[in-house]
Amino acid sequence: MDQLWAPWRLEYIQSPEDDSCIFCLDENPAEDQARLIVKRGEHCFVIMNRYPYSNGHLMISPYRHLSDPAGLESHEILEIHQMMIRSQLVLREICAAQGFNVGWNFGPAAGAGIPNHIHMHIVPRWAGDNNFMTILADIRVIPQHIEKTYTLLARAFSGTQPV
Numbered sequence: 001m002d003q004l005w006a007p008w009r010l011e012y013i014q015s016p017e018d019d020s021c022i023f024c025l026d027e028n029p030a031e032d033q034a035r036l037i038v039k040r041g042e043h044c045f046v047i048m049n050r051y052p053y054s055n056g057h058l059m060i061s062p063y064r065h066l067s068d069p070a071g072l073e074s075h076e077i078l079e080i081h082q083m084m085i086r087s088q089l090v091l092r093e094i095c096a097a098q099g100f101n102v103g104w105n106f107g108p109a110a111g112a113g114i115p116n117h118i119h120m121h122i123v124p125r126w127a128g129d130n131n132f133m134t135i136l137a138d139i140r141v142i143p144q145h146i147e148k149t150y151t152l153l154a155r156a157f158s159g160t161q162p163v
Contacts, residue, residue: 023047023061023117036150039083039157043076046083046157048150053123055144056095056153058087061119068106069118080120087122090156095149097124 022035029040036048038058049057060083062076072080084102091097101123105112 021065021117022114023119024065025063033150033154036146038150038153039086041079041083043073043079044083046087047119048146048153049121050146052146054125054129056091056097056124056149058091058122058153059119060084060087060122061117065117067116067118069104072118084120084122086157090153091122091124094152094156095124096126098127099125101125 025035025037025040025045029037032038032040036050037045038048039046043064044060044062047059047061049059060080062072062080064071064076066072069077088097088100088102091100102120104118104120106115106118108115
């Protein structure tokens, strides 16, 4: 019998519901590592998804608490797009990503898990990553511990690792 271990999932399953918004940040970066924030910009930031669809799954969110991208200012739109491009470059280098799914979910009907604060998903992909585990067992295999991935991505975003 094969066993698949994903101990970090139990934390998610058993955690009490929290009314706070994971995308609302203060200006103190002291907790960035614990919150998995890999890059802060002037108008938005990049955060790792704690319960990812694939290794390196990132999200970009404006600092402002908005539920609809129609409320974004042009400077926020520009920086979010620039962060998406930077994220793509970092994920190609660090995770050897061969492609990406990039998208927004706004509103509960569209599958937004956190509908009150918009965020863009950047999900790295590889040829053949939809293997039998996902297709037959509805299981995603994340090949690297999230803390190790955080360390690599944070270094790349800070410029201490070439990209």
